[in-house]
Amino acid sequence: MSSVLRIALQKSGRLSEDSYQLFKECGIRFDYGTGKLKSVSSNFPAEFLFLRDDDIPGYVEDGVADLGIVGENVSVETGRPVTTVHKLGFSKCRLSIAIPRGTDWTGIQDLQGKNIATSYPNLLGHYLAGQGVKAEIHEISGSVEIAPSIGLAEAVCDIVSSGSTLLSNGLKEVETIFRSEAILIARPELDADKQALVDKLLFRIKSVQAAKNNKYIVLNAPNHALDQITALLPGMKSPTVTPLATEGWSSVHSVLNENEFWENIEAIRAAGAEGILVIPIEKMIY
């Protein structure tokens, strides 16, 4: 029988939509959101399992699933011996210590002997040990941010993205202990057939990510400025330059990285480029 990759995804939560979207962009079709626990892809040898995110590293370790998508925070917290195959760039957040807004803060030593509520006892314990701080860690599974107001703890250690949840609970963030994003994890010893499928999937994921980080750019340039403009547009190999019907002008096509986009666009305009079109790229194959 030929191999089928079993891939565990969060059933519904902050990882789900982006995980489903990623496979869609990789051209892998499957049904989700039907309430079913699993779904077989119609066009890739993969079967998807929909689970609670906390259970995913364990299922991957046990071989129930070959691959999974989880937050790095969950993967590290559970401490399961799984392989991180690739960082996925979504569900970015941080694990931070927060205290009531009116409390003074001079540094992590302030937590010496204090009670801290968290859903991440291992990550927090490891961090505090590294800082030489002895504190009482109270593990609670949800609504950590209310712990100080009900007198359960003097501080919390919780997931933060914008900080608005902390703010609305009268807390202030004082120390970030871990930065996280969604990651693709795998069972450490996959057989050759499954590893080949993982490589195939990874190739697609990287192409999708590269496309997102780059824009296709088309512009008209006076010929005397071509050297200056093409130097600002390295492209995948080098820019394509073709003459326009108007004498003395050329059309330049290239690819520009998102990070360098605005600065380069300004320099390109200043060099005399006109009619600049910026177009999203769907896939980028190196």
Ligand code: ATP
């Ligand atoms: P489940 O019901 O599956 O156990 P959950 O409530 O434990 O879900 P979610 O809140 O859906 O988990 O968060 C899943 C992951 O998304 C977290 O482990 C973290 O990596 C990331 N995450 C959490 N909060 C945010 C946020 N505000 N912004 C971005 N990513 C976040």
Ligand code: ZN
């Ligand atoms: Zn969870």
